[in-house]
Amino acid sequence: MPTDTGALDGDPFRVELVDEDIPTPRRFQVVFDEARIDPDVQKVVRRLVRHGYQAYLVGGCVRDLLLDRRPKDFDVATSARPEEVRELFRNSRIIGRRFRLVHVLFQGGKVIEVATFRRNPKEDSEDGSELLIRSDNAFGVAHEDALRRDFRINALFYDVEARQILDWVGGMEDVRRQVVHTIGDPETRFREDPIRILRALKFAGRLGFAITPDVYDAVVYCRDALALAARPRLSEEILRLLRGGQARRTIYLAWETGVLDVLLPEVSALLYDDRGDDGPGQRLWRVLDYVDRRTAADRPLDDTVLWTLLLLEPMKEACDGVRDRAAAVADFLEPLIDRLA
Structure with a gap:
């Protein structure tokens, strides 16, 4: 200590x-x-x-x-x-x-x-x-x-x-209290650099800290500003959410605040699914638990595997009952590429 x-x-x-x-x-x-x-x-x-x-x-x-x-x-x-x-x-x-x-x-x-x-x-x-x-x-x-x-x-x-x-x-006080707070007005700081929204979620999830109420409200209010951020930075920050050892907790925060609706609506939609333990939403949570176990065991997954695991369930849903699966996959990936690649 x-x-x-x-x-x-x-x-x-x-x-x-x-x-x-x-x-x-x-x-x-x-x-x-x-x-x-x-x-x-x-x-x-x-x-x-x-x-x-x-x-x-x-x-x-x-x-x-x-x-x-x-x-x-x-x-x-x-x-x-x-x-x-x-x-x-x-x-x-x-x-x-x-x-x-x-x-x-x-x-x-x-x-x-x-x-x-x-x-x-x-x-x-x-x-x-x-x-x-x-x-x-x-x-x-x-x-x-x-x-x-x-x-x-x-x-x-x-x-x-x-x-x-x-x-x-x-x-020092924030570390003692275990809270995440911006320096200055949260809305101003998030509009200066929308990537800070994802960083707030990352630190809260990875460290187990609480997001202060004013910062939480600003995350919700400013989430659409993420569309202004450079796409390579968005992709990298999403991967950091998954790599940090608390992927489940962090993705939950992104879903709860509506940030996931902006970045990955295909994934977010699954988490509203109420088909029980065998539904795609619950399968996705179990996948994120697996990602966290690998990180905790110092056996992290590479970025390609992380993206595959994150998108597998929504992609399966998009292809369900479709004869031309190649076309369905292309239709699924096109808006994702526009947002993040």
Whole structure:
């Protein structure tokens, strides 16, 4: 278990303002089990700091360490620009267009992702009328980077040297309460990037957290905005719902909120089926249980198999009683491809 010695001063979940607009974070002295922090990511952070840059562990890895989970990946946020990071690490490459960052490569195919602090690019808009984020390369400073993230539980920064968590947004309280809440107004954040709707469901399902009522209402209200998201991103996020180890719980949340009606109405329709234990809806729930068992046993299914299992029951329903099954399959797949491929 991490040892939390609490905030260094005052109310641990209150963000102070100094110099009018610049927030200062709550700092928590937290000692994690060193064995849970990848030694290579520590090397990356320390080299950046040694060369005069700010550098922190950020996002999901900090959240998972607090929850006594072993992080799958470690991400680093830094004041260094991508070109500066590239100069420090010969074993690295700059990737991405929408979101330029650096992959630092280690033996065995390990990748440490290093991103420059960013701010919300909509602040550059003259009238702020367009919420949908088209680019994400507006560099910023640490607190701006925290404030532009999607959920408070993902906006915690860990200072490896000082062994402190920096919290500008109340993420420590959300981890303690086990809730998912956006940073700022949920509807605004979902319209900025509709993929955040799926991420809210993913974190609630995978972590067993509750979605706060205002965020839940915004998920329902904004679900149609998912049609504006890039189709490859939608497909990838659906797969992440299935890969996370709680596919049944997460797909249930997507169905309950109507998100599944928008993305996969063919699947959603089956879950309303009332034909009992032998009906296609109940068979689909059992398939999702199987997916979760495979993930728990560290025998995950590949993406093609996941899609096949998810779509098998609705495809069988579409072909039921049809003589030309090839044509029925084509008719079934065409709208799916239009939405997600």
